Amino acid sequence: xQYILGIDLGGTNVKAVAFxxxxxxxxxxxxxxxxxxxxxxxVPAWAAAVRSLVAACANxxxxxxxxxxxxxxGLAALDERSIAFMPxxxxxxxxxxxxxxxxxxxxxxxxxxxxxxxxxEVWQGAARGLRDVFMVTLGTxxxxxxxxxxxxxxxxxGRAGHLGHISLDPHGAPDITRIPGSLEDKIGECTVQARSGxxxxxxxxxxxxxxxxxxxxARLWLESVRALGxxxxxxxxxxxxxxxxxxxxxxxxxxxxxxxxAAVLDEVEWRPAGHxxxxxxxxxxxxxxxxxxxxxxxxxxxx
Amino acid sequence: xQYILGIDLGGTNVKAVAFxxxxxxxxxxxxxxxxxxxxxxxVPAWAAAVRSLVAACANxxxxxxxxxxxxxxGLAALDERSIAFMPxxxxxxxxxxxxxxxxxxxxxxxxxxxxxxxxxEVWQGAARGLRDVFMVTLGTxxxxxxxxxxxxxxxxxGRAGHLGHISLDPHGAPDITRIPGSLEDKIGECTVQARSGxxxxxxxxxxxxxxxxxxxxARLWLESVRALGxxxxxxxxxxxxxxxxxxxxxxxxxxxxxxxxAAVLDEVEWRPAGHxxxxxxxxxxxxxxxxxxxxxxxxxxxx
Numbered sequence: 001x002q003y004i005l006g007i008d009l010g011g012t013n014v015k016a017v018a019f020x021x022x023x024x025x026x027x028x029x030x031x032x033x034x035x036x037x038x039x040x041x042x043v044p045a046w047a048a049a050v051r052s053l054v055a056a057c058a059n060x061x062x063x064x065x066x067x068x069x070x071x072x073x074g075l076a077a078l079d080e081r082s083i084a085f086m087p088x089x090x091x092x093x094x095x096x097x098x099x100x101x102x103x104x105x106x107x108x109x110x111x112x113x114x115x116x117x118x119x120x121e122v123w124q125g126a127a128r129g130l131r132d133v134f135m136v137t138l139g140t141x142x143x144x145x146x147x148x149x150x151x152x153x154x155x156x157x158g159r160a161g162h163l164g165h166i167s168l169d170p171h172g173a174p175d176i177t178r179i180p181g182s183l184e185d186k187i188g189e190c191t192v193q194a195r196s197g198x199x200x201x202x203x204x205x206x207x208x209x210x211x212x213x214x215x216x217x218a219r220l221w222l223e224s225v226r227a228l229g230x231x232x233x234x235x236x237x238x239x240x241x242x243x244x245x246x247x248x249x250x251x252x253x254x255x256x257x258x259x260x261x262a263a264v265l266d267e268v269e270w271r272p273a274g275h276x277x278x279x280x281x282x283x284x285x286x287x288x289x290x291x292x293x294x295x296x297x298x299x300x301x302x303x
Numbered sequence: 304x305q306y307i308l309g310i311d312l313g314g315t316n317v318k319a320v321a322f323x324x325x326x327x328x329x330x331x332x333x334x335x336x337x338x339x340x341x342x343x344x345x346v347p348a349w350a351a352a353v354r355s356l357v358a359a360c361a362n363x364x365x366x367x368x369x370x371x372x373x374x375x376x377g378l379a380a381l382d383e384r385s386i387a388f389m390p391x392x393x394x395x396x397x398x399x400x401x402x403x404x405x406x407x408x409x410x411x412x413x414x415x416x417x418x419x420x421x422x423x424e425v426w427q428g429a430a431r432g433l434r435d436v437f438m439v440t441l442g443t444x445x446x447x448x449x450x451x452x453x454x455x456x457x458x459x460x461g462r463a464g465h466l467g468h469i470s471l472d473p474h475g476a477p478d479i480t481r482i483p484g485s486l487e488d489k490i491g492e493c494t495v496q497a498r499s500g501x502x503x504x505x506x507x508x509x510x511x512x513x514x515x516x517x518x519x520x521a522r523l524w525l526e527s528v529r530a531l532g533x534x535x536x537x538x539x540x541x542x543x544x545x546x547x548x549x550x551x552x553x554x555x556x557x558x559x560x561x562x563x564x565a566a567v568l569d570e571v572e573w574r575p576a577g578h579x580x581x582x583x584x585x586x587x588x589x590x591x592x593x594x595x596x597x598x599x600x601x602x603x604x605x606x
Contacts, residue, residue: 075575085575132459146541148456148463155451155543156435157578165573166537168473170529177573179536226473233482234469238449238541240458270468270480272378272388275460 003027004301005057005065006294007050008113008287009072010034011089014046015290016053019298021066028057029287036090044092047101054102068108069297070098071116071289075158080109084158109296113289114161115152117282118145120291121245125283132241135282136163136232138250141176142184146239163235164188168227186227189250196220207253222260229264236277237270247282254281306330307604308360308368309597310353311416311590312375313337314392317349318593319356322601324369331360332590339393347395350404357405371411372600373401374419374592378461383412387461412599416592417464418455420585421448423594424548428586435544438585439466439535441553444479445487449542466538467491471530489530492553499523510556525563532567539580540573550585557584 002021007014011034018028032049040048050070058064072093074086086093098108111119118135121127127135131150137143144163146153153160164184165177172181185191192203200206200217209217232244251257261279269276284291305324310317314337321331335352343351353373361367375396377389389396401411414422421438424430430438434453440446447466449456456463467487468480475484488494495506503509503520512520535547554560564582572579587594 087575148451148458149454151452151454153451153542156545157543157575159540159543159573159575160451162540162573165540166469167533167571168470170471170533174571177540178571179540179573180533180571230470230473230483235541237462237465237468237480237482238538239456240460240462242459268470268477268481268483270462270465270482272390272460272462 001027001061001063002066003061004294004297005054005068006116006290006292006297007053007068007070008116008289008293009046009050009070009090009093010113010289011036011073014049014053015287016057017287017290017294018057018061018065019294021298021301028060030056034090044090046090046093047096050098051102064104065297067106067297067300068098068102068104069111069116069293069295069300070108071111071113071293073113076110076112076115076154078154078158080111081107082110083112106300109293109300111152111293111296112145112158112161114143115145115154116290116292116296117247117284117288118147118245118292119152119295120284120288121247121282122147123295124291125288126245126280127243130242132239133243133245134161134163134235134239134241135245135247136228137248137282138187138228138246139248140189142188143248147241148239163231166231166234168230183227183231187224187250195224203250203253207256211256221256225257225260226264229261230268232261232279233265233268233270241277243278243280245280245282247285247288251281304330304364304366305369306364307597307600308357308371309593309595309600310356310371310373311419311592311596312349312353312373312393312396313416313592314339314376317352317356318590319360320590320593320597321360321364321368322597324601324604331363333359337393346404347393349393349396350399353401354405367407368600370409370600370603371401371405371407372414372419372596372598372603373411374414374416374596376416379413379415379418379457381457381461383414384410385413386415409603412596412603414455414596414599415448415461415464417446418448418457419593419595419599420550420587420591421450421548421595422455422598423587423591424550424585425450426598427594428591429548429583430546433545435542436546436548437464437466437538437542437544438548438550439531440551440585441490441531441549442551443492445485445491446551450544451542466534469534469537471533486530486534490527490553498527506553506556510559514559524559528560528563529567532564533571535564535582536568536571536573544580546581546583548583548585550588550591554584
């Protein structure tokens, strides 16, 4: 059976998903723990986990994949053979050549995880078939990716699409990339304790209190949503998409997020000739990156 | 003689510049007043001005151009035959089909003026040969354009690259596109009187006072430059260019702009693995748009 395999190497799990080339049906799905910092048979545990998932898939489907694509955090090298820059976590990942490591006959395209998630949503999710769309993922941090005229923006060093690292306050505190008052720090899980003076341990708890009618929670949450709305309206003026996909754990707040967000956009979005941008929740959840990696692998066969 | 003709239809003047196809040399340059609101021989004066410049050029160079390109304010239609959206000024420009009006055998590509200016700088100016670069023009308003992997971003309705309309303060006053606390309102000429409580009638006067050591002028000007630096650092994280071109009248402040701007970027720019983005002044001045229009026309012959 001919199939493509998409792998998403995350901080906690490695996900693998395969699709039949004949009809595009999903035919394999499995995860393995990343175990960052450990090693197995002389290689980092994350590399061994990828190799074992490839082997498990080949075993189940009766042969190796036609192509493999891989998504991982960090800046992807422009030759798409590795992650070129990923400080702090997954030591050894920088420059790790997946085509060599997996000994595949065809190159393994390597993508940034947020870019892969957007491709996944464009292929089989919330942004199906769109050519101009960007995605914002709201989680511990805030990530993103931009598709323009059907192409994923990469830029000079693979940094394009870091939508969480835009300033909404030139006098705010610097975020991890040094941007003051960044979108990431205004809505990311990473700052919810600090933003709430220690009252809320998670965005989930904050949003629950907001839904119960807690005044202080409403003030905090709606301030974050306003920052998100202004950031999206700004990025709409930069990228001019037909839709914006919102993903990540915080997007599961549902109407508690999307209703006040729509109100902010009604106020601040530029709508030339009445044109308005659709805001849509992501559909593929945690699997978007693996889907996008598979899609990228498929593109290397038939672009 | 075979030549291409670039036309930039501005609010005050129409500029025309021609280049020989054989060696790329400039062989014609002329301007005519726009006279917005008047009409000539039953057509808007701006249209008549374009037609007369085309005729003057053909007369001087002994025949019609091989191709014409045209830049104008507003959102360009995706078929590149007209400006699709331009409220308020140059009435009649929306939907005006330049290929029909000029009765040219080949289509006249129509571009947004800021996009044309960036193409001009990429062709023969400050960004020569670059494939990932964006431009910010600081004038009455703040405009911009983005080139990514050699392609001008256009987006779904031709709005991409409106870099002046990004928010630096979700609680700021709305700008002309409704974005609160926009870059345009923080450094554009349009707000200098309001920002200075009526003390400075122009950015030029503000910068002169800053250079004389005026404390209040320094506070105001450096606040604007900080906003610009944070906006550029944000857009670097979105677009990941190799250089940023700064154009427009305010860029003529020279070191009074570029020195404090470099200091802001030293503080707030994300520099993965030490990579830093070059900030360069535009080189073609008022003629960048006409150059870019000519370049786009040339591309329709040999992309």
